[in-house]
Amino acid sequence: MATVSHSAAVSHVGKVRSNNQDSGYAGHTLFVVADGMGGHAGGDVASAITTKRVMQADVAYTSAQDAEFALQSALIAANAQLAETVFEHTELTGMGTTVSAMIVLDDQVVIAHIGDSRIYLLRDGELSQITVDHTFVQRLVDSGRITEQEAMVHPRRSVLMRVLGDVESSPEVDTSILTTLPGDRWLICSDGLSGVVSPAAIAAALSSGASPLAVGNRLIKETLDGGAPDNVTIVVVDIEDGALRTAEPVVVGSASAPLAFGEEPVRNRPLRLPALRLHPVRESHFEPDSQDYLSELIEEDARRLRRRRITWLTGIILLVLVIAGAGVVGYQWTQTRYFIGVEGKNVAIFQGVQQDLGPLSLSSVYEETDLPVASLRVYDRQQVEQTISAPSLADAQLIVERLENARTP
Structure with missing residues (x-):
């Protein structure tokens, strides 16, 4: 049975940013990268809050479907927590974060993704990008207006179409369940890596045979060699057959430090609606x-x-x-039932049940007999007037026969 054997999480502030707005987590079965945005005062808070909330989903699951639901629910809950934080700390208005996360459950991988962080799979030496960027330029690529090569250098390549944040109460999160095999190596990274290091270089590092930690450090170095204009966070996960992983979870980036921001929340502030914006985007883009x-x-x-x-x-x-x-179905069932009642002055067999649904009658006369109600004994007449239920037509006919035999001469 395929399962996690080794993993590692590393993060670096890069050469341009003054603080690390990325967060990463390598847990028992859960692995996450979140890339925050919103300026110096918000991006690190957004990614840290989200990562710490999603980390709660690092538990055992009985099925991949349960894990998928839990992961999606955790992201929606994190989004609500971000909105609440912005309400209490207005200086954080506009913060948001991307999230790429996966849960390994036996030979299946559950993926949840929003934004432009990425999940890659290296299988048999071939690198595949599993997630699709929720960016403006990816829309242009999908529509055929620019090529993949042009997207790499497009001036608006960092403009996001979807993120977690304080704008949408129900963000669209992509989820999927995939099969994983022994020998697979998974990579989750922020765009600080994918925007600087080429897919060929990423594939070469993942194929090197080095440990996940060594691969992560190598990719960090290649990012720094390329200028590292953004924070970079990397999580590498190895899958082996029947492996038993005992390593402790690792948290990196802004989520590894206590949250510290702004003034104490003022809970008596009047309700403030978020500023009207089409979509949250990265600062300066x-x-x-x-x-x-x-x-x-x-x-x-x-x-x-x-x-x-x-x-x-x-x-x-x-x-x-x-x-x-x-x-x-209910009406058809009622037509399998019968009861004895009064039709005019005679005893009759009715098909259906005694109740009505507004103007809709649930019964009709099946057979009107020649037996006058007035000829029945007092007790039998009262019973017929109140109706006598019968489970079948044969039972109804037997009841009529009994009434006729017992009537007053």
Whole structure:
């Protein structure tokens, strides 16, 4: 059975940034990289809060589906926590973070992703990018407007379309369940690595046969050699057959230090709505005067609105179908029941049940007999007037026969 054998997490502030806004975690079965944004006062807080919240999902699961739900729920809870933090500390308005996380469960890997941090898989010497960047330039690549090579140097390559933060209460998180094999090596990294070091160089480092920690340090050095304009965080995970991992969890980056920011929260502040923005973006990379950028954002919002409408419409249709189906099944069941009652002046056998649903009657006369109600004994007449239930037509006919035999001469 494939499972985690070794892992490592490393992080570096880089050569330009004054503080590390990345966070990373290599746990027992959970592995996370979060890349914060929002300036000096917010990015480190966002990634640290999110990572510490997601770390709570590092527990045992009985199925990959349970792990997927738990991981997605943790990210949504982290998003709510970020919004609450911004409400209490207005100086943090605009902070956000990307998250790429995975849980290894036997021979399956559960992935959750939002933003432009990445998850790679090295299998049999071949490197594959597993996640898709939620960036403006990735949209341009997907639409065929620019190439992958052009995206690497595009001036708006860091503009994000989706992140966790204080803007959306229900952010869209990509999740998936994949199969992992013995010999697989997984890499989670912030864009401080993928934006500087080429995929070929990343593949070469992962294929070197060195330990996860050595590979992480090698990639950090290559990032520094390339100028390291951003923080860089790397988590490397090795999968082996039947391995038993006993290493303690490792936390790196801003999540490894206690949170310290701003003044004490003022809980009596009036309710403040977040500033109206189309999407959160990295500091210094927001250029609202770009028509292409704005049109792409508007198109993205339109896509989200259509998806939400389709989801709601689908849910409503399914609910109506379920209710209608239950109604049909329920009505069909009522037509298997019978009871004895009065039709005009005679005893009659009714098909259905004695109740009505508003204007809808759940019974009808199946057979009107020649037996007058007035000819019945007092007790039998009262019973018939109140109706006598019968589980089947044969039972109903037997009841009528008994009433006829016992009637007053």
